[in-house]
Amino acid sequence: MLGIKVELIDKIGMHSSDTAMIFLEDVKVPASHIIGEEGMGFTYQMLQFQEERLWAGAAAVVPFYKIIRDTAEYCGQRKAFGQPVLSNQSVYFRLAELATEVELLRSLLHKATAQYCMGHNVTKMASMVKLKAGRLAREIPDACLQYWGGMGFTSDVLVSRFYRDFRILSIGGGADEVMLSIIAKEMNILPSKKK
Numbered sequence: 001m002l003g004i005k006v007e008l009i010d011k012i013g014m015h016s017s018d019t020a021m022i023f024l025e026d027v028k029v030p031a032s033h034i035i036g037e038e039g040m041g042f043t044y045q046m047l048q049f050q051e052e053r054l055w056a057g058a059a060a061v062v063p064f065y066k067i068i069r070d071t072a073e074y075c076g077q078r079k080a081f082g083q084p085v086l087s088n089q090s091v092y093f094r095l096a097e098l099a100t101e102v103e104l105l106r107s108l109l110h111k112a113t114a115q116y117c118m119g120h121n122v123t124k125m126a127s128m129v130k131l132k133a134g135r136l137a138r139e140i141p142d143a144c145l146q147y148w149g150g151m152g153f154t155s156d157v158l159v160s161r162f163y164r165d166f167r168i169l170s171i172g173g174g175a176d177e178v179m180l181s182i183i184a185k186e187m188n189i190l191p192s193k194k195k
């Protein structure tokens with residue numbers, strides 16, 4: 001059949017955002033519908049990545065704090081072996097450590113955003129923001145889910161949703177390894193490829 005065909009893809013998370021394969025067969029797009037100049041799509045995509053990567057960090061900070069706060073609250077109420085789970089030093093130390101990491105991410109995000117707003121090239125810092133957000137997007141839900149015990153493995157609690165949904169942050173918008181390559185390039189330490 002000619003035209004546009006959409007095939008939805010089942011994912012482990014982000015269920016409120018459809019992902020699909022889109023097939024275009026003999027589809028004609030009027031010239032008036034072209035966004036920008038023809039042949040410039042890749043360049044536009046590269047240019048918008050600074051903003052997208054800053055957004056990735058900005059979109060993660062509040063949920064990160066929420067997961068940590070909710071976990072502290074739950075662990076303060078939940079008793080195991082006669083005392084709140086939160087009274088274990090290993091638990092409150094870990095939550096304090098994670099909150100510190102989020103605060104560092106927030107500081108870098110503010111610095112990079114301020115410089116971007118002043119018109120500076122923030123490729124390196126935006127990539128660092130994205131990398132760190134992706135790393136914490138895996139670390140925080142995983143660490144926190146553990147303290148929810150069996151409840152954490154159910155779909156009844158928000159932490160399990162974050163565990164699934166946030167996994168994409170290390171992949172989408174450029175994978176962690178791509179961020180590391182960009183940062184290394186900006187540091188002038190990326191080995192040149194042999195021809």
Ligand SMILES: Cc1cc2nc3c(=O)[nH]c(=O)nc-3n(C[C@H](O)[C@H](O)[C@H](O)COP(=O)(O)OP(=O)(O)OC[C@H]3O[C@@H](n4cnc5c(N)ncnc54)[C@H](O)[C@@H]3O)c2cc1C
Binds near residue numbers: 011019172174
């Ligand atoms: C739910 C979802 C939503 C998405 N939304 C968007 C969107 O809105 N806009 C958009 O443009 N894209 C979107 N994407 C695509 C996303 O940006 C890509 O999946 C991502 O950039 C990784 O590309 P890839 O899947 O082709 O993986 P590949 O390029 O096949 O890479 C696979 C893995 O190989 C490793 N790797 C890749 N390159 C290197 C390297 N140079 N050095 C070392 N290791 C490397 C990484 O671990 C990487 O995860 C989305 C993807 C998903 C799953």
